[in-house]
Amino acid sequence: MPHSSFPDGYRWPDAEGHFEEYGGRFVAETLIRPLDELAAVYREACEDADFWKAFEEDLAHYVGRPSPLYFARHLSRANGGAQIWLKREDLNHTGAHKINNTVGQAMLAKRIGKTRIIAETGAGQHGVATATVSARLGLQCVVYMGSEDIERQAPNVYRMKLLGAEVIPVTSGSKTLKDALNEALRDWVTHVEDTFYIIGSVAGPAPYPEMVRDFQAVIGREARRQVQEQAGRLPDLLVACVGGGSNAIGLFYPFLEDSDVRMLGVEAGGHGLDTGEHAAPLARGRAGVLHGNRTYLMEDEAGQILATHSVSAGLDYPGVGPEHALLKDLGRAEYTSATDEEALRAFHLLTRTEGIIPALESAHAVAGALEAARGMPEDAIVVVNLSGRGDKDIDTVARREGLSL
Amino acid sequence: MSRIAGRFAQLKEAGRTALVPYLTAGDPKPDATVPLLHTLVRAGADLIELGVPFSDPMADGPVIQAACERALAHRVRLRDVLDMAAEFRSKDAETPLVLMGYANPIIAMGVDIFAEQAARAGVDGVLVVDLPPEEAPAIRQALIDYGLDEIFLLAPTTTEERIRQICGQATGFLYYVSLRGTTGAGRLDMEDVAERMKCIRTHATLPVGIGFGIKDADSAAQAAELADAVVVGSALVDRIQAAADPHAAATELLQDLRAGIDAAGRTGGAP
Numbered sequence: 212m213p214h215s216s217f218p219d220g221y222r223w224p225d226a227e228g229h230f231e232e233y234g235g236r237f238v239a240e241t242l243i244r245p246l247d248e249l250a251a252v253y254r255e256a257c258e259d260a261d262f263w264k265a266f267e268e269d270l271a272h273y274v275g276r277p278s279p280l281y282f283a284r285h286l287s288r289a290n291g292g293a294q295i296w297l298k299r300e301d302l303n304h305t306g307a308h309k310i311n312n313t314v315g316q317a318m319l320a321k322r323i324g325k326t327r328i329i330a331e332t333g334a335g336q337h338g339v340a341t342a343t344v345s346a347r348l349g350l351q352c353v354v355y356m357g358s359e360d361i362e363r364q365a366p367n368v369y370r371m372k373l374l375g376a377e378v379i380p381v382t383s384g385s386k387t388l389k390d391a392l393n394e395a396l397r398d399w400v401t402h403v404e405d406t407f408y409i410i411g412s413v414a415g416p417a418p419y420p421e422m423v424r425d426f427q428a429v430i431g432r433e434a435r436r437q438v439q440e441q442a443g444r445l446p447d448l449l450v451a452c453v454g455g456g457s458n459a460i461g462l463f464y465p466f467l468e469d470s471d472v473r474m475l476g477v478e479a480g481g482h483g484l485d486t487g488e489h490a491a492p493l494a495r496g497r498a499g500v501l502h503g504n505r506t507y508l509m510e511d512e513a514g515q516i517l518a519t520h521s522v523s524a525g526l527d528y529p530g531v532g533p534e535h536a537l538l539k540d541l542g543r544a545e546y547t548s549a550t551d552e553e554a555l556r557a558f559h560l561l562t563r564t565e566g567i568i569p570a571l572e573s574a575h576a577v578a579g580a581l582e583a584a585r586g587m588p589e590d591a592i593v594v595v596n597l598s599g600r601g602d603k604d605i606d607t608v609a610r611r612e613g614l615s616l
Numbered sequence: 617m618s619r620i621a622g623r624f625a626q627l628k629e630a631g632r633t634a635l636v637p638y639l640t641a642g643d644p645k646p647d648a649t650v651p652l653l654h655t656l657v658r659a660g661a662d663l664i665e666l667g668v669p670f671s672d673p674m675a676d677g678p679v680i681q682a683a684c685e686r687a688l689a690h691r692v693r694l695r696d697v698l699d700m701a702a703e704f705r706s707k708d709a710e711t712p713l714v715l716m717g718y719a720n721p722i723i724a725m726g727v728d729i730f731a732e733q734a735a736r737a738g739v740d741g742v743l744v745v746d747l748p749p750e751e752a753p754a755i756r757q758a759l760i761d762y763g764l765d766e767i768f769l770l771a772p773t774t775t776e777e778r779i780r781q782i783c784g785q786a787t788g789f790l791y792y793v794s795l796r797g798t799t800g801a802g803r804l805d806m807e808d809v810a811e812r813m814k815c816i817r818t819h820a821t822l823p824v825g826i827g828f829g830i831k832d833a834d835s836a837a838q839a840a841e842l843a844d845a846v847v848v849g850s851a852l853v854d855r856i857q858a859a860a861d862p863h864a865a866a867t868e869l870l871q872d873l874r875a876g877i878d879a880a881g882r883t884g885g886a887p
Binding site for chain 1: 670671672673674675676677678681685688693694695718719720721722723724725745746747748750751768769770771772773774775778793796797798801802
């Protein structure tokens, strides 16, 4: 008989947005009031059945949900071991899970009466998803993106521009996602009266980690229903990549109380954990404060945030959502990493065996799943969150193989 | 009485508004900082804010971001900043010194070790930009244990209820962020600032400083009409950075600001 991992119920975060010692609101005073307003409008929306009905309708007819749960028979056979099932977030409108959250937050922006949207983006998926909902709702949209990421994700930059967004290159610091987040926070401080900041991950100050989780939890709710319908039971293992960790939390959250379902988050191992050139704060970082919350960070001994490395721009972040920090400490989820090379091998294997080109971020999850599945019996079920599609990455992959498109 | 309280008491007695310059420690190089601090005092600084460089200064505008990057290029750590403070203090026992920065370097050092070493270095107060009162308990006890003042920001968006709360919690002085934005940004709307300061004054027993957006004698004079202290950061960092002779440049700007502030004081606007 399955029993709950949390007999008293899973109860995080608390009213102040803390996941035990993680999370919180570590921001400059100017942002406290907008965060209070956001928390209030979100609490109010949570109680409003019409809000969730409208959200579900947009997910169904605009995003194209539910996304399929697909048994990757050929990939599983090629790999050996457990059955690998893919939660096909890559089939969503705009090509990734990010749209689930931007649809929800844009509805809140409307509700709170803000007319200007800002966002940070790494791989560009969240930027595209934000530009998309902004275009649809007639909201002005500004996206901050590290200049290095602009270089490696050119197609997404152009998509954002087509959608009417202004893409502002960020040239400070390491010129990647963390610096884009800094710049978005600076913009918000300057324009707090009319601006709504759509954060793309389960990071940032409270209430973002909780709110983004709740919008992304549709992934896990669907997967939980689908796997029981299609395979007749709950899965043995869930696998997702973890940068900030929104697709992982989205998949994990509805299963947290199912104690027989194991969970595995896969961080970006870059050139290898021992080289220091990676983006795996849960594996090699320690607790600190960045971007409004307390969590595991990649930092030096003096508390300066380190530059990270990953082949995938969306995982190239030195922090991680505070709820993952908690799940790691509780032992409820496990975390591992996949190197650039391992992710690329998984990218090619999935492409060639199933005809599905995954995003490089999602390829990390596939790599983690392949390895875990090899050690499991053939009737075991592994559900992998295929969080995004790889069209945006084909340039990067080609370049690594010495080709220019 | 703490050095900060003592200094504000003296100034009040003299009917003067404090001039509070800010420098990022270690900018442009580590050995530049202590001599510059002494120059600031000679040029009329009443209190000094010393910025602790951080890799991700999310409340700072481009000028102080660049200053942080220059300092970090020399690997200036919080530990080094405390050494600079101690060196300054060995030659100047009078001028209060406030450290301003972000939480993570303090957490990485350990809050108790930090507070103990800061107090020993002769630091008087600490302002951690990303520790609003809700999260400040992380360091409060350590600051109290070592007699360091805990300085908080008040913002244009701070509600009256929070102003009351923060006034009850802060020690040393209060720092009103006079605009919506990062350090060094925009222009001040003095009418708006005056309105907010009136509200703050009904709750504050501590001196209140105004900062963010003070650039020249004019803006300093306007701020001095309303505040007990005028903080200048980006304008100074910028001037020093661009100058062939940083000491002359700093002296010139501070004397200019001092003249503006004192002129405002003579018109009887300062409380």
